[in-house]
Amino acid sequence: MLTMQEIRGHYHFSAEEADTLRAMLPIAENNCDLMIDEFYDYLLGIPETATFLQDPQVLKRLKKSHGEWFLSMFRGVYDNHYLHELQRIGQMHVKIGLNAHYVNAAMQVVRRYSVGMIRENFPEREDRRRNTEAIEKILDINLDIITASYIEEELKKVFISYSLESKLIKATERFTYGLNLVLVLALVGVSLSVVGFFFWEIAHIFSGDVEKGILSALGTLLILWMMIELMDSEIKTLKGGRFNILVFIGVVIVAIIREVLISTLRHDILTTQVFLAGTLLVLGIVYYLVAKSQRSSP
DSSP states (O other), rough: OOHHHHHHHHTTOHHHHHHHHHHHHHHHHHHHHHHHHHHHHHTTTTTHGGGGGGHHHHHHHHHHHHHHHHHHTOOOOOSHHHHHHHHHHHHHHHOOOOOHHHHHHHHHHHHHHHHHHHHOOOSSSSHHHHHHHHHHHHHHHHHHHHHHHHHHHHHHHHHHHHOOOHHHHHHHHHHHHHHHHHHHHHHHHHHHHHHHHHHHHHHHHHHTTTHHHHHHHHHHHHHHHEEEEEHHHHHHHHTOOOOOOOHHHHHHHHHHHHHHEEEHTTTOHHHHHHHHHHHHHHHHHHHHHHHEEEEEEO
């Protein structure tokens, strides 16, 4: 958090300029009411700001507060108390929901009036230049501090939201990673079972049922290949790789091929075999189109 001394240094706002503004206090007091009238005529002419000024009591209180703020620029005291008062003004604007745009727009009314006030009261060119530079700097400092208060208040909301969102996203990512890890372990267990089933199918060959044993073993090998592809895909996902839809289409194709082999062993009716063959053809076309799309994409 910057101090008022640091802010003054950044704007090269000197003690001499503070004295220059202090010397203008009597003129500012004589012009305060006119400035406030012009300021609120401007605010009442904007629908978005006029909504905050409908209550006569609120309007009276705000006029008094803005008058005090205007005169405070000419009192020559620009310490941390002055900084905190400006920050409070900015925070109040945030609290009532006034967009910072209207604060910036309204400030030009004060700037224009102040420069006109100097022009009318200081006929000497050098006096006008010196006083104008001083009032321009203090107005810039005021606008800087008030706007910074807006930003700080908004950042508090954003950081609270960002912190919560980050924790939720991180927790979800860890949960998803855990599920993928469980899935890999489950695939390992199922794959071991498939290996055992493969050897059991091989036993059918030696028991005399050669055709059934070979076709069943081949179907089991296809399942094992399917499990290997799934595990490989999940491992890549755990390492941060992208989801590959082709693997899952391939798994379905392998399952259909195995079903075709089993259907042949069962001597199913022709309609069933045609249906399986048609399904396999459709899946083959889908696999080709997806693979072509992935090759063409960056």
